[in-house]
Amino acid sequence: MGAARGDMSDLSIGLIAIGLMLAGIYFGMHIGIALIVTSFIGVWLIKSPPIAARFVAAAANDAIRDYLFGVVPLFVLMGMIVSVSGVGRDTFDVFQWLMRRVRGGLGLATVGANAVFAAITGISIASASVFTKVAVPEMIRLGYTPRFSVGVVAGSSVLGMLIPPSLLMIIYGVLAEESIGRMFIAGVIPGIVLALAFCGQILALAHLAPHTIGRPVALTHIETSETAGTAAVKFLPIASLILLVLGGIYGGLFTPTEAGAVGAAGALAIALGRRRLTWRLLWNVLIETGYVSVSVLFLIIAASLYSRMLALSGMPGAMTEGITVFGLGPWGFLAAYLAIVLALGCIIDSVSIMLIMLPIVLPVARGFGMDIIWFGVVTVVAVEIGLLTPPFGVSVYTVNSALNDPRIGIREIFIGSFPFVITMFLVLLVLIAFPWLSTWLARM
Numbered sequence: 001m002g003a004a005r006g007d008m009s010d011l012s013i014g015l016i017a018i019g020l021m022l023a024g025i026y027f028g029m030h031i032g033i034a035l036i037v038t039s040f041i042g043v044w045l046i047k048s049p050p051i052a053a054r055f056v057a058a059a060a061n062d063a064i065r066d067y068l069f070g071v072v073p074l075f076v077l078m079g080m081i082v083s084v085s086g087v088g089r090d091t092f093d094v095f096q097w098l099m100r101r102v103r104g105g106l107g108l109a110t111v112g113a114n115a116v117f118a119a120i121t122g123i124s125i126a127s128a129s130v131f132t133k134v135a136v137p138e139m140i141r142l143g144y145t146p147r148f149s150v151g152v153v154a155g156s157s158v159l160g161m162l163i164p165p166s167l168l169m170i171i172y173g174v175l176a177e178e179s180i181g182r183m184f185i186a187g188v189i190p191g192i193v194l195a196l197a198f199c200g201q202i203l204a205l206a207h208l209a210p211h212t213i214g215r216p217v218a219l220t221h222i223e224t225s226e227t228a229g230t231a232a233v234k235f236l237p238i239a240s241l242i243l244l245v246l247g248g249i250y251g252g253l254f255t256p257t258e259a260g261a262v263g264a265a266g267a268l269a270i271a272l273g274r275r276r277l278t279w280r281l282l283w284n285v286l287i288e289t290g291y292v293s294v295s296v297l298f299l300i301i302a303a304s305l306y307s308r309m310l311a312l313s314g315m316p317g318a319m320t321e322g323i324t325v326f327g328l329g330p331w332g333f334l335a336a337y338l339a340i341v342l343a344l345g346c347i348i349d350s351v352s353i354m355l356i357m358l359p360i361v362l363p364v365a366r367g368f369g370m371d372i373i374w375f376g377v378v379t380v381v382a383v384e385i386g387l388l389t390p391p392f393g394v395s396v397y398t399v400n401s402a403l404n405d406p407r408i409g410i411r412e413i414f415i416g417s418f419p420f421v422i423t424m425f426l427v428l429l430v431l432i433a434f435p436w437l438s439t440w441l442a443r444m
Helices: 010-026 031-046 049-063 067-084 087-098 105-118 124-141 146-161 167-176 180-186 188-208 228-250 256-273 279-313 315-325 329-344 350-367 372-385 394-403 410-433
Strands: none
Touching: 010 031, 010 279, 010 315, 010 350, 031 049, 031 279, 031 350, 049 279, 067 087, 067 124, 067 167, 067 256, 067 279, 087 105, 087 124, 087 228, 105 124, 105 146, 105 188, 124 146, 124 394, 146 167, 146 188, 146 372, 146 394, 146 410, 167 180, 167 279, 167 350, 167 372, 180 188, 180 228, 180 256, 180 372, 188 372, 188 410, 228 256, 279 315, 279 350, 315 329, 315 350, 329 350, 329 372, 350 372, 372 410, 394 410
16 A cells, blocks of 8 residues: 555545545535545555455444443434423423513523423424524513524523533543543533523623613513412423433433433323324424434444544544644643634534544543543533534524524524623633533532
8 A cells, every 4th residue: 555655644644534524524525424435535545445444344333332322312302202292381481480570581581491491302403493482482572672582592502412411412422432421410510500601691781781682571560370380380390301311310320321211201201291292293203313313323433433543543642742842731732622613613513523523632632631521511512602603503593494584584693692602602711710610510
């Protein structure tokens, strides 16, 4: 192979493979295909075609054969069932009643409902879709500006990927070979901190810049049949499911995979008890679960091949050596890494960013002695900021699609969600400055 590759070193081949992969994604190639093709070519050039073929086969065989990967379809199924069961509407009603005496109460209710909904779905897009239909019309009807209404929903939907169970936490745990249960628990305090920061931001806007939220009618002036009793009845199934899943993991009763199965069964029981699940709807839920799960597992296979190719090229070691030579140190490395993640968030989706970056940076982070659980939480928050930044902004486009209102365009939603981007960045700095917020529960 020496003649075929000329004077190129293994490291040069690894760098070229990364460049080709990014070019492929830019020109529309699916991220999984781009990872597999460029990794195959890289191994081919570094070793030989037969080894490259065996390399792909081994990656496909080894990447997802462990029963642990059952956690992906099980938690996706739980989230899908919860999304069609009417739990989102009930959660919003409960928080609307709780916040009825607070200025900006519907905005706070939306954040609170999103936080709770996140604890039983784990997918930001599901949260954005549900609360666009539930919260936005109600907020506009009661006098909130359309920009603020859609901004709150888009902004708070990112809680779905931080508060466990979280699909991004699962992917990070797989790529980092870290306990998914620990990753879930690590997201609890940061998720609460972020939700409280969003609430603080809304209260600040309501009192210091009330024109930005509109002239909402006080909820105390709206007739409602909601009482403490009815609110408790609505909230009981939600709280029970959260306690069942997270309590089971934290208490050591279930592994994450078992918790996913128990949670899916609990979500099914709630949907059946509410008579919200027809045979046709159940079939659609199963089909959608299959689509999402296969997509995620295929990406994990592709990422496994990609990380092996990088290790073979010597990229992680060279990167560590380069950082040492330039004197960046751990904090310089972290700043550069987060800057790249935030930039990538403007053009590609969250999962793709993690698949591209983590195989490169995780060995470097370990080399600097960084806590990998803390590094994961910081990564997820940084990646999630990309859900709200133009031009990609998946949550923004989800809100726009679910709303389907020609009077409220993409631009309005991006502007409305911008304060939440600022708040997320500030929370990211807090999590970096105080690592124990991410590690305290996970290390107990």
